[in-house]
Amino acid sequence: MGVLDYADRQSKHILRRIFVEVLRRLQTIDALSNYSYIGFGAYQFIDFDLVHRSLGIERMTSIESDDALIERCRFNSPYRGIDILEGTAATVLPTLDWSGRCIVWLDYTQRLRTEEMADVQNVALRLQPGSVLAITLNCHPGADNKRRGDLESAVGAENVPIGISEAKLGDWGLAKTQRELTTALLHRTFADRGDGTGWQQLLNIYYRDGARMQMTAGVVDDPQLHPAIQACRFEDMTEVSFDAEPVVIEVPGLTVRERQALGKKLPTRSFKEFAGLPASAVEAHARFYRWLDAVG
Ligand SMILES: C[S@@+](CC[C@H](N)C(=O)[O-])C[C@H]1O[C@@H](n2cnc3c(N)ncnc32)[C@H](O)[C@@H]1O
Numbered sequence: 500m501g502v503l504d505y506a507d508r509q510s511k512h513i514l515r516r517i518f519v520e521v522l523r524r525l526q527t528i529d530a531l532s533n534y535s536y537i538g539f540g541a542y543q544f545i546d547f548d549l550v551h552r553s554l555g556i557e558r559m560t561s562i563e564s565d566d567a568l569i570e571r572c573r574f575n576s577p578y579r580g581i582d583i584l585e586g587t588a589a590t591v592l593p594t595l596d597w598s599g600r601c602i603v604w605l606d607y608t609q610r611l612r613t614e615e616m617a618d619v620q621n622v623a624l625r626l627q628p629g630s631v632l633a634i635t636l637n638c639h640p641g642a643d644n645k646r647r648g649d650l651e652s653a654v655g656a657e658n659v660p661i662g663i664s665e666a667k668l669g670d671w672g673l674a675k676t677q678r679e680l681t682t683a684l685l686h687r688t689f690a691d692r693g694d695g696t697g698w699q700q701l702l703n704i705y706y707r708d709g710a711r712m713q714m715t716a717g718v719v720d721d722p723q724l725h726p727a728i729q730a731c732r733f734e735d736m737t738e739v740s741f742d743a744e745p746v747v748i749e750v751p752g753l754t755v756r757e758r759q760a761l762g763k764k765l766p767t768r769s770f771k772e773f774a775g776l777p778a779s780a781v782e783a784h785a786r787f788y789r790w791l792d793a794v795g
Pocket residue numbers: 515538539540541542543544545546547562563564565568586587588589606607608
């Protein structure tokens with residue numbers, strides 16, 4: 500199941516591995532085993548498996564709102580340390596223990612709505628400094644002439660920035676707007692806490708396997724922890740971004756032969772058509788191949 504999922508959804512797989520490498524850098528702040536992980540494991544638990552095996556995190560909570568899935572979730576849960584809680588994030592998040600450092604991944608399949616904004620706020624109100632929050636959202640633009648109306652009904656007309664036209668919501672435009680909305684909400688929420696905490700973005704990734712998706716992730720900063728956060732050297736990862744400029748993962752599906760042959764030319768900064776593959780596909784592969792399993 501997992502193997503099939505990796506093959507089908509290469510971009511998401513790359514995204515998970517990038518996220519885990521960002522998380523590994525938190526060890527400058529605290530032992531990773533002191534962190535707990537809260538996410539939506541669904542019934543495959545791919546992220547949970549990766550986080551547990553790569554980082555050694557043991558305290559894990561998976562929230563699942565779909566009651567038709569819950570029995571499969573319990574059956575497929577790979578480790579005893581995973582606590583599966585039935586309910587929506589909105590109902591479960593306030594019941595969790597927030598006294599320690601956490602990594603929270605709200606891995607939604609839907610677009611941003613007021614419900615997801617409330618979850619983001621719920622988490623941001625509770626996270627300790629040095630904790631991480633990641634949010635994944637669908638960002639498919641939807642039908643022309645309905646985009647602005649759809650966004651207004653999803654997040655509330657008062658939240659849609661002036662000047663957001665149908666054209667500005669096309670292509671990756673909805674992703675840009677959803678990131679702006681969540682980022683503004685995060686900055687507001689941390690400012691309202693009045694305890695010196697703040698939001699430092701680390702990842703702003705757009706990715707596509709079938710649907711257009713996006714992930715925004717960041718760390719909770721505060722003045723005492725700031726030097727330790729600086730010492731993580733997140734900026735050394737080219738996949739990290741601190742601003743609105745996204746990293747886009749759209750990797751082409753290559754054959755094993757193509758990957759082996761291209762591999763001999765990598766790394767490179769010059770991208771040319773190769774064996775019938777356009778230069779753009781070669782460039783997309785060259786940027787992310789090291790996150791994929793080796794071939795051959
Ligand atoms: C995209 S899947 C998670 C995949 C997993 N994180 C991974 O890395 O492969 C999202 C899961 O979260 C559940 N879910 C979506 N929204 C939720 C919410 N608001 N509260 C709780 N569970 C939710 C869905 O039913 C689904 O099983």
